[in-house]
Amino acid sequence: MTIEVTAGEPRLDALCVLAGQVRELMDAVALTDVGEEELTAVTGELSALTGRLRAAARTTPQPFEVAPDGTLRHLGNAVTGAANPHALPLAVERAPGGGVRAELVFRPLHEGPPGAVHGGISAMILDHLLGQAVAAAGLAGMTGTLTVRYRAPVPYGTPLVATAEHTRSEGRKSWADGRIALPDGTPLAEATGLFVTPAGWLQRGPAGQ
Amino acid sequence: MTIEVTAGEPRLDALCVLAGQVRELMDAVALTDVGEEELTAVTGELSALTGRLRAAARTTPQPFEVAPDGTLRHLGNAVTGAANPHALPLAVERAPGGGVRAELVFRPLHEGPPGAVHGGISAMILDHLLGQAVAAAGLAGMTGTLTVRYRAPVPYGTPLVATAEHTRSEGRKSWADGRIALPDGTPLAEATGLFVTPAGWLQRGPAGQ
Numbered sequence: 001m002t003i004e005v006t007a008g009e010p011r012l013d014a015l016c017v018l019a020g021q022v023r024e025l026m027d028a029v030a031l032t033d034v035g036e037e038e039l040t041a042v043t044g045e046l047s048a049l050t051g052r053l054r055a056a057a058r059t060t061p062q063p064f065e066v067a068p069d070g071t072l073r074h075l076g077n078a079v080t081g082a083a084n085p086h087a088l089p090l091a092v093e094r095a096p097g098g099g100v101r102a103e104l105v106f107r108p109l110h111e112g113p114p115g116a117v118h119g120g121i122s123a124m125i126l127d128h129l130l131g132q133a134v135a136a137a138g139l140a141g142m143t144g145t146l147t148v149r150y151r152a153p154v155p156y157g158t159p160l161v162a163t164a165e166h167t168r169s170e171g172r173k174s175w176a177d178g179r180i181a182l183p184d185g186t187p188l189a190e191a192t193g194l195f196v197t198p199a200g201w202l203q204r205g206p207a208g209q
Numbered sequence: 210m211t212i213e214v215t216a217g218e219p220r221l222d223a224l225c226v227l228a229g230q231v232r233e234l235m236d237a238v239a240l241t242d243v244g245e246e247e248l249t250a251v252t253g254e255l256s257a258l259t260g261r262l263r264a265a266a267r268t269t270p271q272p273f274e275v276a277p278d279g280t281l282r283h284l285g286n287a288v289t290g291a292a293n294p295h296a297l298p299l300a301v302e303r304a305p306g307g308g309v310r311a312e313l314v315f316r317p318l319h320e321g322p323p324g325a326v327h328g329g330i331s332a333m334i335l336d337h338l339l340g341q342a343v344a345a346a347g348l349a350g351m352t353g354t355l356t357v358r359y360r361a362p363v364p365y366g367t368p369l370v371a372t373a374e375h376t377r378s379e380g381r382k383s384w385a386d387g388r389i390a391l392p393d394g395t396p397l398a399e400a401t402g403l404f405v406t407p408a409g410w411l412q413r414g415p416a417g418q
Contacts, residue, residue, distance in 0.1 A: 010245050011244065011245040011248070014245045014248040014249050014252070015238075015241070015248055017248075017249075017252055018238055018248050018249075018251060018252045018255070019238055021252045021255045021256055021259070022231075022234060022235060022238055022255065024256075024259050025231060025234075025255055025258065025259045025262070025294075026231060026235070026294040026295060028259045028262040028263050028266070029224075029227055029228055029231055029262060029292075029293075029294050030270045030285060030292070030293055030294070030295075031263075031266045031267050031268070031269075031270065032224070032262040032263070032265065032266055032267075033265040033266050033267050034261070034262060034264055034265045035220065035265075036219050036220040036223045038261060038262075038264075039220070039223040039224055039226075039227050039262075040223050040226070040227075042227060042258050042261055042262060043223070043226055043227045043230045045254070045258055046227070046230045046231065046234055046255075046258065047230055047233075049234065049251050049254055049255065049258075050230070050233050050234045050237045052243070052247060052251055053234070053237040053238060053241040053243060053247075053248075053251060054237050054240075054241065055243055055247075056241065056242040056243045056244075057237070057240045057241055057242055058240050058241075058242050059240070059317070060240070060317055060320065060323070060324065061239045061240065061317055061318065061320050063323065064323065076239060076320060077320070077321060077327070078318060078319045078320055078321055078326075078327040078329075078330055079321070079327055079329050079330075083238075083239070084238075084239055084318060085234075085235040085238050085239070085318070086235060086239075086295070086318050086319065108268070108269055108270050109270065109287060109293060109294070109295050110287045110295065111269065111270050111285060111286070111287055112286060112287055112288070112337075113351065114269070114272065114273065115269065117287075118286070118287040118288055118333070118336075118337070119336050119340075119351070119352040119355070120287075120288050120332065120333030120334065120335075120336035120337050121287055121288075121333060123329065123332040123333055123336050123355055123357070124327070124329030124330060124332055124333045125329065126329075127327075127328050127329035127332050127357075128321075128327070128329050131328075142322065142328070142359065142362075143328040143357075143359050144358070144359055145356065145357065145358050145359070146328070146332055146355075146356070146357045146359075147354065147355070147356040147357075148332070148336075148352075148354065148355045148356075149353070149354050150351065150352050150353055150354070150355075153351075
């Protein structure tokens with residue numbers, strides 16, 4: 001996976017590369033078949049590396065911020081953040097016909113039912129994507145209600161496409177629809193979300209979900 | 210965090226301890242403030258450890274299975290599995306008054322909006338918990354529809370309680386309600402789910418979500 005980081009920020013670049021390596025480690029743990037002694041030996045070495053990273057620590061992840069190139073980013077985000085090992089990560093872009101779009105490949109680590117992605121993980125991705133669709137329409141808000149309809153098992157290890165679009169707004173309420181689909185467009189999980197812009201927020205305010 | 214593993218399975222025990230250490234590493238990455246050189250040095254060492262774990266590998270995570278003590282478990286589950294670094298993990302138990310219950314503490318790694326848990330992560334937890342409530346009622350199924358209503362920001366770093374209960378069934382369809390709440394019962398996120406038992410499944414069949 002290519003990690004894209006704004007040029008000229010070598011420490012953030014190194015942090016994102018580290019997070020990517022931790023994702024590979026997580027995947028390796030989920031599938032490893034090495035013996036007990038080796039598992040324990042690796043655990044000991046990981047403990048030491050964890051201590052080295054804790055030698056200097058913040059209290060919150062990388063914040064939502066304006067990058068040097070003027071774009072908004074949230075590298076610490078739990079679902080999309082390149083600097084957060086928990087994140088897929090998810091690279092969300094504007095769709096040519098409006099709305100937003102992300103190409104994604106789930107991993108064995110995301111398993112719920114045998115051979116398929118956990119339904120809760122599909123919900124997690126759709127919550128974020130719908131919020132991004134509302135933000136892309138120039139609005140911003142927190143999720144009020146999210147409804148996910150599961151159509152078919154979501155496979156891992158194969159390219160999928162997630163899309164979402166803002167459908168309407170009334171006052172501070174905005175709605176969006178989205179889906180995770182096979183590359184041919186067959187929907188696997190669909191969602192509708194209601195997002196509410198807090199009264200005190202400016203348009204284009206905080207956009208983390 | 211205490212990792213509970215059935216006695217007499219030392220390799221699985223070691224695997225769960227490893228997964229717990231990887232969670233600590235993930236947390237450390239999300240909050241680290243060490244410099245670029247150290248980030249790169251740690252990345253290199255992690256790459257080597259990842260290779261050691263890949264020396265022998267399975268193609269799927271730890272399966273849903275009957276443990277030696279007769280209980281069902283899914284150590285590889287993306288949301289609950291003690292052997293899966295992506296999992297919180299979530300220890301779901303039967304609630305005294307019926308239904309299921311889990312105590313949980315989210316971490317900075319789970320951040321979406323500043324200082325709060327990503328709404329998609331609350332949805333992920335609720336999807337699983339509702340499925341467990343249906344399973345606890347002697348049924349089993351895949352999520353058909355999940356609706357999450359967000360009442361207030363979900364904080365991280367503080368103890369919370371998630372509960373869910375089966376509400377009714379019609380044929381192969383079952384419904385459950387659940388919520389993530391403060392210890393005093395104040396709900397932060399509520400959910401309703403419809404679960405469908407596939408025609409070919411026995412009752413008490415596969416219970417991964």
